[in-house]
Amino acid sequence: MYKHIVNFIQDLYKTKEFIPLHVPAFTGNEKKYVLDTIDSTFVSSIGEYVNRFEKEFAEKIDSKYAIATVNGTSALHIALLLAGVEENTEVITQPLTFIATCNAINYLGAKPHFVDVDKDSMGLSPTILKEHLRKHAIVKNGECYNKITKRKISACVPMHTFGHASRIDEIVAICDTFCIPVVEDAAESLGSLYKNKNLGTFGELGVFSFNGNKIITAGGGGVIVTDNVELAKRAKHLTTTAKVPHRYEYVHDEIGYNYRMPNLNAALLVGQLEKLDFFVQNKRELAKKYENFFKDSSIKFKTEIENCYSNYWLNVLFLENKKERDTFLDYMNDNGIMSRPVWQLMNTMKMFENSQKSPLENSKWLADRIVNIPSSITP
Ligand SMILES: *Cc1c(COP(=O)(O)O)cnc(C)c1O
Numbered sequence: 001m002y003k004h005i006v007n008f009i010q011d012l013y014k015t016k017e018f019i020p021l022h023v024p025a026f027t028g029n030e031k032k033y034v035l036d037t038i039d040s041t042f043v044s045s046i047g048e049y050v051n052r053f054e055k056e057f058a059e060k061i062d063s064k065y066a067i068a069t070v071n072g073t074s075a076l077h078i079a080l081l082l083a084g085v086e087e088n089t090e091v092i093t094q095p096l097t098f099i100a101t102c103n104a105i106n107y108l109g110a111k112p113h114f115v116d117v118d119k120d121s122m123g124l125s126p127t128i129l130k131e132h133l134r135k136h137a138i139v140k141n142g143e144c145y146n147k148i149t150k151r152k153i154s155a156c157v158p159m160h161t162f163g164h165a166s167r168i169d170e171i172v173a174i175c176d177t178f179c180i181p182v183v184e185d186a187a188e189s190l191g192s193l194y195k196n197k198n199l200g201t202f203g204e205l206g207v208f209s210f211n212g213n214k215i216i217t218a219g220g221g222g223v224i225v226t227d228n229v230e231l232a233k234r235a236k237h238l239t240t241t242a243k244v245p246h247r248y249e250y251v252h253d254e255i256g257y258n259y260r261m262p263n264l265n266a267a268l269l270v271g272q273l274e275k276l277d278f279f280v281q282n283k284r285e286l287a288k289k290y291e292n293f294f295k296d297s298s299i300k301f302k303t304e305i306e307n308c309y310s311n312y313w314l315n316v317l318f319l320e321n322k323k324e325r326d327t328f329l330d331y332m333n334d335n336g337i338m339s340r341p342v343w344q345l346m347n348t349m350k351m352f353e354n355s356q357k358s359p360l361e362n363s364k365w366l367a368d369r370i371v372n373i374p375s376s377i378t379p
Pocket of ligand 1: 023071072074097100101117134186187188209210211221222
């Protein structure tokens with residue numbers, strides 16, 4: 001029944017074999033740079049590729065500073081700590097996100113507080129956020145408090161779902177009026193723009209991931225970006241065990257974290273970063289083909305909202321309802337085309353089921369309908 005879709009995707013990838021959702025491509029200098037770290041023996045915590053990556057990444061996305069980490073989750077952990085998130089405070093985020101967002105909030109002893117997304121952007125809704133804060137939040141001495149729980153609302157973490165932009169300028173403006181710092185979870189949206197500005201650079205801090213399934217990969221890796229020099233210095237210090245520089249003494253001036261990206265991973269990543277523009281271009285062309293294919297179908301292909309330039313990290317279809325979604329998922333996966341639903345909504349997980357939340361109609365609507373289809377670079 002979805003045979004024509006299977007055929008179309010097999011033609012795109014020029015194969016009748018199993019087609020995964022997203023695989024990395026190493027067609028540039030990756031091998032050369034990785035071998036270079038092995039030849040030099042500098043594979044670990046010292047080496048030039050980490051510094052080179054941080055400099056080139058910051059330039060690439062027009063951020064002043066970039067600090068590489070072992071993965072995106074650790075980057076989120078430190079970014080939230082630097083934003084001022086503490087024990088027994090609340091962090092606003094969307095229920096439609098990957099578990100890492102909520103895990104990082106909990107590592108600091110804080111609680112997620114869920115606000116709904118917009119259907120069209122799949123990202124945090126500024127309209128619902130504003131209404132929710134007006135109703136439930138109060139600002140005292142430059143800090144925001146939840147009127148019901150009395151806890152401080154210490155940060156807001158919008159996430160740009162599958163590479164598509166949230167209305168991030170509006171979100172930041174609302175959070176500013178409520179004295180809430182914004183940490184952007186841009187893990188999925190490297191290379192995406194909103195109003196011609198790179199996602200991840202709107203908030204006080206932004207975070208990206210270089211896990212194996214992301215648009216570029218370090219094997220595992222992450223990065224924190226900011227324009228604030230003090231936060232950048234603290235990020236570097238905290239992610240490198242808070243060691244005070246010295247020729248030979250081991251002095252650490254606070255509790256730090258061993259979150260530094262190894263040079264081996266950074267070498268792979270420097271090679272990948274050189275290919276980013278090509279990847280985004282290739283993925284946008286693929287998205288265009290999907291868009292045309294589904295133009296007259298009852299299955300809707302997710303396109304960009306106004307002012308968004310998407311990296312189309314994972315392509316999204318909206319099925320008519322949950323039943324159709326499951327029929328589609330079964331058919332595709334039975335026929336060698338990897339296809340997946342969106343994550344289980346965070347507010348329905350047992351760890352977070354008692355969290356405060358706005359009405360979450362849009363998230364529920366999306367969770368019943370979204371499927372991802374193969375999105376790797378096409379030959
Ligand atoms: C991938 C991802 C992360 C970070 O993941 P790591 O595997 O720790 O690098 C965080 N948030 C979202 C939304 C993600 O998709």
